Each structure stands twice: as structure tokens, then as C-alpha cells.
Amino acid sequence: MLQDYDITALIITLRLAATTTIILLIVGTPIAWWLANTRSRLRSTIEAIIALPLVLPPTVLGFYLLLAFSPDGPVGKAVAALGLPSLAFSFTGLVLGSVIYSMPFVVQPLQNSFVSLGKRPLEVAATLGASAIDRFISVVLPLSKMGYLTAAVLGFAHTLGEFGVVLMIGGNIPGQTQVLSIAIYDHVEALEYGQAHWLAGGLLIGSFLVLLMVYGANRRIHLMKTA
Amino acid sequence: MIEVELHLQRSEFQLNVEFSVPGHGVSAVFGPSGCGKTTLLRAIAGLEPDATGSLEVNGRKWQSPLKRLPVEARGVGLVFQHPSLFPHLTVEENLFYGMKRLRKVSNPFDLKELILILGIEQLLKRHPDSLSGGELQRVALGRALLAEPKLLLMDEPLSMLDQASREILMQLLESFLQQIDIPVLYVTHSSEEVARLADNLVLLSRGGVTACGPTTTVLASLNSELSRSESAFSVLQGRISNKELSGLLSVECSDGIDLKVPASESMVAKHYNLGRAVRLRIRARDVSICLERPQQSSILNILPAVIMEISTSSDSGSRVIKLDIAGMHILSKISDYSVQQLGLHTGQAVFAQIKSASLV
Numbered sequence: 001m002l003q004d005y006d007i008t009a010l011i012i013t014l015r016l017a018a019t020t021t022i023i024l025l026i027v028g029t030p031i032a033w034w035l036a037n038t039r040s041r042l043r044s045t046i047e048a049i050i051a052l053p054l055v056l057p058p059t060v061l062g063f064y065l066l067l068a069f070s071p072d073g074p075v076g077k078a079v080a081a082l083g084l085p086s087l088a089f090s091f092t093g094l095v096l097g098s099v100i101y102s103m104p105f106v107v108q109p110l111q112n113s114f115v116s117l118g119k120r121p122l123e124v125a126a127t128l129g130a131s132a133i134d135r136f137i138s139v140v141l142p143l144s145k146m147g148y149l150t151a152a153v154l155g156f157a158h159t160l161g162e163f164g165v166v167l168m169i170g171g172n173i174p175g176q177t178q179v180l181s182i183a184i185y186d187h188v189e190a191l192e193y194g195q196a197h198w199l200a201g202g203l204l205i206g207s208f209l210v211l212l213m214v215y216g217a218n219r220r221i222h223l224m225k226t227a
Numbered sequence: 228m229i230e231v232e233l234h235l236q237r238s239e240f241q242l243n244v245e246f247s248v249p250g251h252g253v254s255a256v257f258g259p260s261g262c263g264k265t266t267l268l269r270a271i272a273g274l275e276p277d278a279t280g281s282l283e284v285n286g287r288k289w290q291s292p293l294k295r296l297p298v299e300a301r302g303v304g305l306v307f308q309h310p311s312l313f314p315h316l317t318v319e320e321n322l323f324y325g326m327k328r329l330r331k332v333s334n335p336f337d338l339k340e341l342i343l344i345l346g347i348e349q350l351l352k353r354h355p356d357s358l359s360g361g362e363l364q365r366v367a368l369g370r371a372l373l374a375e376p377k378l379l380l381m382d383e384p385l386s387m388l389d390q391a392s393r394e395i396l397m398q399l400l401e402s403f404l405q406q407i408d409i410p411v412l413y414v415t416h417s418s419e420e421v422a423r424l425a426d427n428l429v430l431l432s433r434g435g436v437t438a439c440g441p442t443t444t445v446l447a448s449l450n451s452e453l454s455r456s457e458s459a460f461s462v463l464q465g466r467i468s469n470k471e472l473s474g475l476l477s478v479e480c481s482d483g484i485d486l487k488v489p490a491s492e493s494m495v496a497k498h499y500n501l502g503r504a505v506r507l508r509i510r511a512r513d514v515s516i517c518l519e520r521p522q523q524s525s526i527l528n529i530l531p532a533v534i535m536e537i538s539t540s541s542d543s544g545s546r547v548i549k550l551d552i553a554g555m556h557i558l559s560k561i562s563d564y565s566v567q568q569l570g571l572h573t574g575q576a577v578f579a580q581i582k583s584a585s586l587v
Contacts, residue, residue, distance in 0.1 A: 120311050123274050126298035127305040128325030128374050138324075142315040 002198055005174050009183040010199075016091070016179060017159040020098040024106040024155045025148065027099070032110035051108075053101045062168025065097050069169060089171040094179075097165045105154040113147025114140070146221055153214045157207060229254075229378065229410060233270045233280040233290075242266050242278075246439040248427045250285040253404050253411045255425035255442070257418075257453070263434040264414040265308075268380050271412065272305050273298035284378050285410070304376030304409070308383045310363030312355035318366050319351040325374025335375060335408065344403060345369045346395075361392025365399070372407070379411045385420065400424060422462045422508040422587040447549060447556035449538045454547050454558060459511035461557040462587075467503045475527070476586065478505060481553040487527045488584050499586075506587050511547060513582040514559035518569055520578050528581035534573055537566065550579050557581075 002010075031050070035043060053061060068075040069088040079087055087093035117140065125135045141148075163181040170177035172186075180199055187196035228250045235242040242263045248254040256264050270278035273289070273296065282290040289296050304325075312321045322342075326332065342348050345365045355363060364384055371379060384400075385393045401423055404411050413424060421428060421442065428445040430438040430453055438451040445451065446461050453459060468485055469477035476490040476499060486507060490499065499505070520529060532550040540546055540563045548559045548571065559579060571577070 120307070120309075121313060123298070124305070124307070124311045124313070125324070126274070127272055127301075127303050128370065129299050129302070129328040130324075131299055134328070139313060143313075 003195065005178070006183055006195065006199060008175050009178050009180050012091070012176075012178065013160060013180040016094055016098060017156045019095050020102055020159045021106070021152055021155045023095070023099050024102060025152060028103065028106040028110055028151065032107045033114055035107070035111045036114035051104050054104050058101065058162070058164025059168060061101060062097065062165040065093075065100070065165065065169050069093055088169060089173060089177060091177060094166060094170050094177055097169050098159045098162060101162060101165050102155045102158045105158045106151040109147050109151040109154060110144070113144040113150075117143055146218060149214060149217060153210060157210065160203070160207070228283070228285065229412070230281075230283045231267075231271065233267070233278050233282060235266060235270055235275055235278045240266075240434060242270065242434045244431070244434070244436050246429050246436045248410075248412075248429065248439065250410050251408070252426040253413055253424050254427035254429060255421045256412060256414045256429045256431055257421050257425075258416065258431035260416055262431045264416070264431055265382055266434075267431065268305075268382050268412065268414050271378075272303045272380055273301055287377065302375070302377040304371030304374060304379040306364070306367050306371055306379070306381045306384045308386055310355075310360060310367045310387075312358075312363055312366055312370070314355055316355075317351070318347065318353050318355065318358070321355065321366060322351075322370050322373055325370060329375060333375060336372060338373075341369060341372065344399070346399075359392065360388050361396055364388065364392075364396060372409070376409060379407075379409050381411060381413045383415055385415075385417075397423065418458055418460050419508065419587055422460070422506055443556070447558060449536050449547055449549055449558075454511070455538065455541050457512070459547060459558050459560060461509045461511065463507045463509065463555055463557065463584075465505060465507060467499050467501055467505060470499060470501060478507060478586075480507070481555050484530060484553045484555070486530075486581065486584055488586050490586060507584045508587045509557055509581060509584045511558040511560035513584075514550070514557060515580045515582065516548065516550075516559055516561060516565070516569065516571065517578045517580060521580065524580070526580045526582055528579075528584065530579050530581070532577055532579040534571060534575045534577060536573060537571060550577075552579060 031046075035047060066088060067073050069086065070076050071080065071086065076086060076088070087096060121139050121143065122135050125139045130138060161181060162179070163185070166177070166179050167182060170179070172178050172182050180203060184196050184199045187193070187199065228247050230247040232245045233242065240263065244267055256267060258264055266275065269275045271282060279292065280290065281288070281292060288294075289301050312318070313324065316324065342351070345368065347362065347365055347369065350358060350362060350366065355366070358366070368384070385396055388396065397420070404424060413420070415421060425442045427440065428438070428442040429436055430445060430451050432452050438445045438448060443462055443464070446454070448454060463480045463486070465478040465480035465486070467476055468479035472487070474489060474491070475487045477485045477487055479485050488507060517529075530552050532552045534548055535551050535556070536549040538547040544563045545560055546563055546566050548561065548566075550557050550559055557579070
């Protein structure tokens with residue numbers, strides 16, 4: 001059965017994934033919009049930077065984040081200057097790391113969705129008197145529903161499965177920064193296969209159900225469109 | 228007045244236009260594809276951020292070298308070539324999208340009546356993806372009008388429709404665009420649409436305006452590229468004067484000058500009452516010239532005319548001749564050879580044989 005510290009790890013994981021997803025949807029929207037519409041030469045550079053976590057071993061990202069967060073690192077110094085607690089080995093640090101690590105999983109679906117929207121609906125809305133913000137809320141958001149759902153699910157799921165970055169910057173402190181994936185690793189290391197099964201199996205089934213819901217919703221929206 | 232002076236530089240294309248048209252009625256922007264018609268319309272709407280110059284619509288400055296109003300502040304109605312309803316909204320919600328965003332609603336249209344005129348009363352609760360092309364375009368027109376635009380722009384609104392829906396929408400536009408108080412700029416490459424809808428005509432060619440003015444005057448001018456082209460045509464206005472002839476209608480175009488045009492019995496019964504104002508389109512290549520009145524000809528319309536102007540010879544060896552028939556001007560396209568043979572010259576009295584004229 002699940003131990004108390006397993007349940008704590010589960011709650012920390014869900015909190016981390018939820019916080020990260022919400023922040024990413026808010027931060028990712030303007031980034032994805034800019035990428036979808038800009039003619040700037042900077043675009044490819046920004047796209048490449050955002051896609052980096054897709055190819056880098058998470059430990060590389062975690063290593064540099066750890067250096068940045070350390071008391072001598074640029075971020076660590078800035079945080080200390082503001083009188084805030086250190087980011088390394090803290091939940092806030094984990095959220096920051098996860099936001100960077102899961103960024104492409106949110107930005108890319110949003111960007112694709114904005115691109116496929118085309119300019120026409122927005123031009124029509126403008127001629128009908130809608131301001132830029134009004135156009136975004138009344139036209140872009142409802143027409144990008146699927147993009148947002150995909151982005152949210154991928155961002156959430158990817159953060160759930162995070163291991164390397166968390167281990168590097170979180171330090172595996174039970175009750176504070178120990179997440180599910182690391183708890184599983186610890187159980188396996190300790191040869192507690194039964195408990196590892198509970199966590200791993202739960203994660204497997206949970207992830208499957210979430211994806212099933214997304215694809216189901218996707219299909220319903222698709223059917224509605226062709227009905 | 229609608230005064231336009233706009234410039235736009237693209238890598239492979241330049242738009243440099245300067246013209247003005249009356250601030251009421253329908254003005255057609257006519258030209259071959261690729262001449263910049265759509266770009267011009269988009270620049271007027273404010274959708275081309277790189278367009279420079281100035282633009283004034285009935286006293287309101289939309290753009291000057293110092294300031295340009297954003298699209299949403301212009302009060303411009305735009306009906307695109309592809310019907311562009313919002314797919315996530317019902318027909319009704321689409322119709323009201325612009326109206327809901329008006330600061331001050333003055334309701335120039337009676338909503339129920341407009342919906343009836345457009346013939347969309349059955350569609351209100353439906354989603355755009357279940358509508359036909361013609362239905363979509365009628366909803367798009369209603370949506371643009373309900374936003375109470377100061378200028379209505381239409382970009383080949385009929386070109387994507389099949390023949391039947393095109394005819395329905397055309398008949399609607401013919402009567403409706405004349406009734407509304409909003410000036411219309413209507414982009415098209417169809418001479419039929421020009422003849423049927425346009426009070427004024429702006430000819431566009433390779434990104435520049437070649438002629439501009441009342442439709443009949445512009446069409447009768449020999450200076451435009453259109454008059455030299457194969458598709459040159461004239462438009463005459465008249466009234467139905469006799470509908471007793473079998474298969475024919477008589478149209479009085481000028482004092483005592485009647486033109487006979489073919490018309491099916493059912494059309495005559497349905498649409499054409501005695502005295503109704505109609506327009507005729509006559510292609511220049513359907514008008515030939517004789518020095519004496521031909522006797523016993525199968526051609527119905529043979530009228531005395533005076534030669535006003537003869538164009539220079541074109542590449543294809545033909546010339547365009549501007550004829551005056553009791554004050555009306557029509558173009559005739561004949562070969563250079565015939566002009567020489569008959570010794571045609573300005574001021575000469577001749578007879579114009581009009582092989583076919585069509586009611587539009």
C-alpha cells in the first residue's frame with residue numbers, strides 16, 4: 001500500500017504539474033502568438049531555444065539551472081539581493097525548472113493552432129469593429145480550443161514525468177521536493193518493488209485515462225465540425 | 228466623395244492609385260486578375276499596414292501621411308471572395324458580431340426586413356459549415372451591413388458561387404445596393420457585373436488607375452485599355468417600351484430609338500413590366516458598320532449613327548470606333564481593313580448594325 005510519504009510525493013507532483021501548466025499557458029500564449037505571426041529574423045533563434053529541452057538530456061538543463069540558482073550564480077545573486085529565499089532545493093525552484101523544461105510542449109501546439117487559424121478570421125473581426133484584445137478573446141481563443149487542450153495536457157503530463165531536472169535542482173527532499181518519479185526510483189533502489197508498482201502502475205493508468213479523455217474530446221470536436 | 232491616393236510597394240508588384248468616386252451608389256473596380264484590385268480594396272480597408280498615402284470617405288479622414296486609422300476604427304464593411312463566417316458562431320451570432328460592437332446603434336436597417344431580403348430567416352440557428360456558398364455570402368453581406376459601415380467593400384463576392392446561386396445573389400445586389408445609403412466599392416473582373424451593378428467605374432491595370440468616372444462614359448472612352456481589348460463593351464440605359472413581340476422586348480434607350488433584345492416568355496412575364504428601367508450590354512465586336520441601311524437583314528437593330536472617334540490600329544489589326552446614336556455612345560470593333568475599304572472618318576453618318584444586345 002501507499003505510505004504517507006508516497007502520498008506526499010503524489011501531492012507535490014500534482015501541485016508542481018498544475019502550477020507549471022497554468023504558468024506555461026499564460027506565458028506560452030504571447031510567445032506562441034509572436035512566433036506564429038512575426039516576420040522577424042529572430043524567430044528561428046527563439047524557436048530553437050524553446051525547442052532545446054526536447055533534445056537536451058534533462059541533466060544538462062538541471063546542471064546549468066543548479067549553477068544559476070546557487071548563491072554565486074546570476075539568478076541566485078538576484079534572488080538574494082531581493083531578500084528572497086534561495087531557489088535551489090525549493091518548490092519554487094522546481095516550478096521554474098519545470099516551466100523551462102516543459103515549455104516546448106505548450107508553446108508548439110499553441111503555435112500550430114494559431115498558424116492554422118490564418119489571418120482571415122482576424123481581419124474580418126477587425127472590419128467588424130473588434131479591437132486586438134477583443135479579437136483574441138472572441139475569435140482566437142474559441143477557435144484554438146483544441147490547441148489549448150493539447151498544450152495543457154502535454155505540459156501537465158510532461159511535468160509529471162520529469163526526473164533529471166528535479167533530481168539536479170530539487171535534491172530529492174521528502175515532503176518538499178521529492179516528486180513521484182524520484183520516489184519510484186528510490187523504492188526500486190531499496191528493492192521495494194511492491195510500492196514501486198503502486199506508484200508506477202498508478203501513473204501509467206492515470207496518464208492513459210487523461211490521454212484517452214483528450215483524444216475523445218478531439219474526436220467529438222472533429223465530429224461536430226463535420227456534422 | 229471617396230478620395231483615394233494610395234501607394235504600396237511589394238517586391239514584385241507596385242500599387243499606385245489616385246482616384247475619386249461619388250460618396251454614394253455602386254462604384255466598380257474593374258480589371259484583369261493580378262492588376263491589384265484585391266490589394267487596393269485591402270489597403271482601403273486598412274488591412275495593408277505598408278500602404279501609404281491618403282484616404283478620405285465622405286469627409287472622414289481614414290488615412291493621411293501623418294496618421295492612419297486602425298481597421299476597427301474605420302467603419303468599413305468587407306465582403307470577401309471566400310465567404311468568411313466565424314466557424315464557431317451560429318449564423319445569428321455571426322450577424323450580430325459587428326452590431327454588438329457598435330458604440331452607437333442607429334439601426335439604418337430594419338433587422339427583420341434585412342433578414343427577409345437576404346433570405347436567411349431559416350438559417351439563423353445553424354452553423355456556417357452546414358450552409359451553401361450562396362447562403363454564406365448572403366450572411367456575410369448581412370453581417371457587414373449590420374455593423375453600419377461608412378463604406379462597403381466587396382471583393383468579387385460572386386466569383387466562388389455556382390451559376391444558380393450567383394444569379395440569385397446578383398438579383399439581390401442589383402436592387403438592394405441601390406436602396407442602401409452606403410457607398411459601395413465593388414471589385415470584379417466580370418463585365419456583366421459591371422453592366423448590371425455599377426454606377427461608376429474605376430479601371431485598374433498593372434497597379435494603376437487608367438480611367439474613372441460614370442460607367443457609360445468610361446466604357447465609351449477609346450483611351451482605356453479595356454476599350455482596345457477583346458472584351459470591350461458598352462452599357463445603355465433604357466426603359467421597356469413594348470413587350471408584345473414574341474420572344475423579344477423593345478427597350479427605348481433614347482428619344483424614338485428602340486432596341487429589340489431577345490427575352491424568354493417566362494422572364495418577360497416575371498420581371499419586365501412596361502416602363503421598367505433596364506440596362507443593356509452591347510459588346511463592341513457585336514457592332515458592325517454599314518454606309519447604307521441594309522435591306523432585309525436578319526439583324527434586328529440597325530440604327531443611324533455618327534462616327535465620333537476612331538482609335539489607332541491595334542496589334543491585332545482592329546480598330547475601335549465610337550458611335551453616337553441619338554446622344555448615346557456605343558463602341559464598335561471592326562478590322563483595320565474595313566475602315567480603309569469603307570473610307571470611314573470622324574463626323575461621317577453611317578448605320579450601326581447591332582448583332583446582339585443583352586439585357587443585364
